[in-house]
Amino acid sequence: MGITALIPDMTIGQLIVEADSRWGEMWDDQATRMKILLILPRKQRKLMELHGDMVEHGQPVITVFHRPRAEAKLLEDQGFDPRDASFQFVDLATPDMGPWLQQLITSEGWLRGTIEISSIPFSMGLPNQRPFESETMLCFRHPSLAQIETYYLPFPPSSIPGKCFVSLPRRQAAEMARQQAEVLGIGRLQKKANITTVEPTVAQSVEAPAPVPASPAPPAPVEIEVESNMHSVTDGFSQEVMASIVEEVAANDDLAFVPLPGKAPAVPVQDNVVEDSTPESSFSEPQTSIDDNSVSLPQPDVEELPEMSDVEIEFRELVTGLMAAGVDPTEMMNDPRWEELSERALAIGFETWPVFLQLTAMG
Numbered sequence: 001m002g003i004t005a006l007i008p009d010m011t012i013g014q015l016i017v018e019a020d021s022r023w024g025e026m027w028d029d030q031a032t033r034m035k036i037l038l039i040l041p042r043k044q045r046k047l048m049e050l051h052g053d054m055v056e057h058g059q060p061v062i063t064v065f066h067r068p069r070a071e072a073k074l075l076e077d078q079g080f081d082p083r084d085a086s087f088q089f090v091d092l093a094t095p096d097m098g099p100w101l102q103q104l105i106t107s108e109g110w111l112r113g114t115i116e117i118s119s120i121p122f123s124m125g126l127p128n129q130r131p132f133e134s135e136t137m138l139c140f141r142h143p144s145l146a147q148i149e150t151y152y153l154p155f156p157p158s159s160i161p162g163k164c165f166v167s168l169p170r171r172q173a174a175e176m177a178r179q180q181a182e183v184l185g186i187g188r189l190q191k192k193a194n195i196t197t198v199e200p201t202v203a204q205s206v207e208a209p210a211p212v213p214a215s216p217a218p219p220a221p222v223e224i225e226v227e228s229n230m231h232s233v234t235d236g237f238s239q240e241v242m243a244s245i246v247e248e249v250a251a252n253d254d255l256a257f258v259p260l261p262g263k264a265p266a267v268p269v270q271d272n273v274v275e276d277s278t279p280e281s282s283f284s285e286p287q288t289s290i291d292d293n294s295v296s297l298p299q300p301d302v303e304e305l306p307e308m309s310d311v312e313i314e315f316r317e318l319v320t321g322l323m324a325a326g327v328d329p330t331e332m333m334n335d336p337r338w339e340e341l342s343e344r345a346l347a348i349g350f351e352t353w354p355v356f357l358q359l360t361a362m363g
Contacts, residue, residue: 001052001053001054001055001056001170002052002053002055002056002057002061002167002168002169002170003052003053003167003168003170003351004049004050004052004053004165004166004167004168004346004351005165005166005167005168005346006163006164006165006166006343006346007163007164007165007166008162008163008164009161009162009163010161010162010163010164011064011158011159011160011161011162011164012035012062012064012089012091012157012158012159012160012164013156013158013159015062015164015166016033016062016091016158019060023060023168026059026060026168026169027059027060028059028093031059031093031094031095032093032094033059033091033092033093033094034091034092034094034097034138035089035090035091035137035157035158036089036090036092036097036137036138036139036140037087037088037089037090037115037117037137037138037139037140037151037157038087038088038089038090038139038140038141039085039086039087039088039139039140039141039142039145039148040085040086040088040141040142040145041084041085041086041142041144041145042083042084042085042086043330043331043333043334044086044142044330044333045065045086045088045333046333046338046339046342047333048063048086048088049063049165049342050165050351050352050353051100051167052100052165052167052168053167053351053353053354054103054353055099055100055103055167056099056169057092057093057096057099057100057167057169058093058095058096058169059092059093059095059096059169060166060167060168060169061090061091061092061093061096061100061166061167062090062091062092062164062165062166063088063089063090063091063164063165063166063167064088064089064160064162064163064164064165065086065087065088065089065162065163066087066088066089066153066160066162067086067087068082068087068152070120070124070126071120071124071152071153071154074120074150074152075148075151075152078148078149078150079146080145080146080148084145085142085145087151089157089160091158101140104140105140108142108143109143110140110141110142110143111140111141111142111143111147112138112139112140113138113139113140113141113147114136114137114138114139115136115137115139115148115149115150115151116134116135116136116137116149116150116151117134117135117136117137117150117151117153117157118134118150118151118152118153119131119132119134119152119153119154120152120153120154121152126154128154129154129155130154130155130156130159132153132155132156137157309348309350311341311344311345311348311350312345312350312355314341315341315345315350315352315355315356316355316359318332318335318337318338318341319332319355319356319359319360320359322335323359323360329356329360332356
């Protein structure tokens with residue numbers, strides 16, 4: 001499945017030119033692409049804006065809607081009422097056309113045909129138009145809509161300005177987001193080759209008794225070695241928890257050293273003590289203070305469910321309210337509040353479609 005993003009004030013042609021810089025390896029400039037026209041009932045427009053969220057595809061899919069204005073009369077002359085339909089131009093890789101249209105054809109009975117895309121005649125006297133050569137394009141239309149032979153545009157299909165909906169392959173988009181987070185230093189788990197020696201001053205919280213002056217050897221430094229792939233962390237601790245512990249020790253010299261779970265403490269207290277030179281009881285406190293059972297180890301944070309944003313709360317209230325009023329799910333998108341909420345959701349990255357499906361299925 002894909003992830004749909006809204007890019008305002010853009011054209012399909014501009015996005016294709018900028019595709020390499022926008023999407024990097026996700027975009028294959030050697031892939032064969034094509035444009036098709038979808039003619040759908042106007043009430044289904046919101047569904048088609050997010051159609052890519054429900055379809056597996058390998059390349060970005062770019063779509064833009066066109067609303068006939070002055071050229072609407074040319075459709076009426078063909079016996080077609082433009083107020084009944086929405087017209088969506090789709091630019092996609094050829095291998096993605098089957099998955100993109102499969103549900104529409106098999107489940108909803110959409111019809112396939114061809115249509116001629118032509119420039120609006122100059123006789124109409126439109127102030128802003130650019131002539132272009134006519135082209136024949138594959139067309140898929142809902143069975144409730146009449147067939148038309150020619151669709152007129154003031155600009156070529158690649159130059160229609162407006163809101164472009166771009167559906168990115170979900171897996172590749174997630175990988176790209178992860179890589180960008182690492183580059184920006186946002187990622188929580190960054191690979192660390194090794195955290196160097198931590199001097200004994202880190203363990204100042206363990207108050208060992210003063211050794212008898214017998215020229216004791218200096219205490220050996222405590223070393224914490226963390227492999228870059230973090231595979232050495234065991235005993236139930238997650239990589240994220242151990243990485244946070246290591247980062248805190250490396251960043252703060254005042255922190256007490258805490259031995260890794262399951263390993264004996266590495267502080268060589270007993271090696272520096274001369275036997276019988278100090279009462280045995282004087283060592284009891286340091287020994288117990290560094291015991292694994294007495295050291296308070298950081299526990300993994302319990303992951304809490306993220307709180308719903310205001311937009312999600314409003315969206316859920318809208319859908320449940322319409323369901324309670326007996327409104328059919330296919331008619332909910334005609335509510336004037338739907339478009340405003342959808343645009344706000346796109347702005348913050350909240351996907352309304354899965355929530356919509358969940359609520360309507362529960363109802």
